[in-house]
Amino acid sequence: MTRFPYDQFAKDYLQELLLPLGKVETSRQVAAEVREIDVYFAPSPQPSNNTIPLGLLGRFAATAALFEPFRNAATKSEIRGCLHKLFDVFTDLERQAKRNNTRVYEIELPRLWILSPTASVSLLDGFGARLDEDNWGAGVYFLADFFKTAIVAIHQLPRTEETLWLRILGKGRVQQQAIDELEALPENNPLRSKAIDLLVNLKTTLEIGQNVDQEDRNLIMRLSPIYEQRLAEARQEGIQQGIQIYEQRLAEARQEGQQQGMQQGIQRERRITIENLLRVRFGTLDEELVAIIEPMLVLPPEEFTGLLLQSSREELLARFRQT
Template identity: 65%
Template sequence: MTRFLYDQFAKDYLTELLQPLGEVETSRKVAAQIREIDVYFTPAPKLTSDTIELGLLGKLAAEPALLKAFRNAATIAEIRSCMNKLFDIFAELKRQSKVEKKQIAESELPKLWVLSPTASEDILKGFRTSIEAENWGVGVHFLRDYFRTAIVAIHQLPSIEETLWLRILGKGRVQQQAIDELEALPQTNPLRAKTIDLLLSLKTTLEVNQNIDREDIELIMRLSPIYEQKLAESKQEGLQQGLQEGIQQGMKAERRNLIENLLRVRFGSLDGELSRIIEPLSSLSAEEFTPLLLQLSRQELLDRFL
């Protein structure tokens, strides 16, 4: 179950960071196959300076890209599955170009970036990867040119600001250090605020999940001081402004966010029917709505709250 929680976090995180640079599609269905692509990114015609702020992630987003972030080390089968989806996209784009009677250049095809917390030597050798240290640095391993695929071994990336936004998707000590660096950024940094909000949302979702492991617990513990600080700041701000109702609205918004995340984890996406039950569910306490969302079927939820 926690794998799906991290999958959703990675989709939301990459979407938030990449949206200013172009068009982001999540869970895009490939027409030829019943398959979904986690994040499909198309850069805007004119990129802004936000690309530089995203460092290495921004460099990945300089051209059309498929991005798949794994919580655990990507296996051979998982990498092959990602490549199959990439080739399906190639075929779809070729068919589209024929219909529109225009040529599509090899360089216009998207690249696949497999974001893996670790990558063994056997995996890298098996896929015959190579590095381009001068242009990409350490940790980015490219397959042969026509595969248009690279494996980003997050644990190998240097601990510098340029790689921070990718190391947030790492695991264990790598992710913990990235969170330390994130917290140390100026509070005026918009990416800092967005990322902290998403991490705290992940923390909340993990806390209501019964099947968490030691690393999940360590992540929750690392994020707890940030949560407490943010809560204290919100309370103080509310007291100073005399807006106790604002605090209540913030708590309600956080409750709605948790409900939305749990619905996405259970059912993949939020359609019109599911969106309509968020409001009545948010009137319940977390202790009341959490077991309902985890145990009831889609139809049972709709029958009860619509």
């Protein structure tokens, strides 16, 4: 996978999850030589009591944080680049404090969380990264204290509810298992809906992209049933909205009919409803679409609404040209 589609998904995903907890900035620029931090997070001074727990990700967000998610295993060069951005942030904060005649305390400096789908033993050893399983469990490796950095090896995280929101950013089987768990959450869970919507957007972006590899194709296949379900829900919602609009217009037409004649008012509102739905589906009304409005007027609202929202242009023209 090229970095961009996943990079954008990861930024949007973390922003949606962390926003209830504090201020979130994506693509924040630092230093004279412009570098971008994927996600910069600052917790709210007074956290809301209505936020949904984010498990291990929520613990990461207990203090100011930089999040740098990677689709493929982060290389030593990429990790050095992340550290460079972190130090630029430190320098910027200290410079601002000096201008304001204040002081930056160590506890106020953000911590860098590098989210990597995998991490080799040699890479972790090269950075002196060590586990702190008593406090953080498996998969979270900390550099020396003054670096204020941790490498999260997502494939090593235990498969628990506590780690779900991080494993969604994993790869291969780890990510697909997390998607299974995400679907199994209660439908009224707002984070479930947001995450699924972002995954569906990622699927669409991947499908129209170039150089799609086998990993991408597997992810597209896994997300296809979710996409179809979302599409069916959207269609059903559109039908219900269409019927509601029609009923509202019908009530207005009946009132108008008291002055102009009931049937004339109803026909006028049916025509307006059909025209509006055609514009929603196809953008503009050309001669071919205008020609099928008249034969559609004889149908009951629930029937023409369903046809207009679910049929293609070609299907509509083929059916009503024969009428």
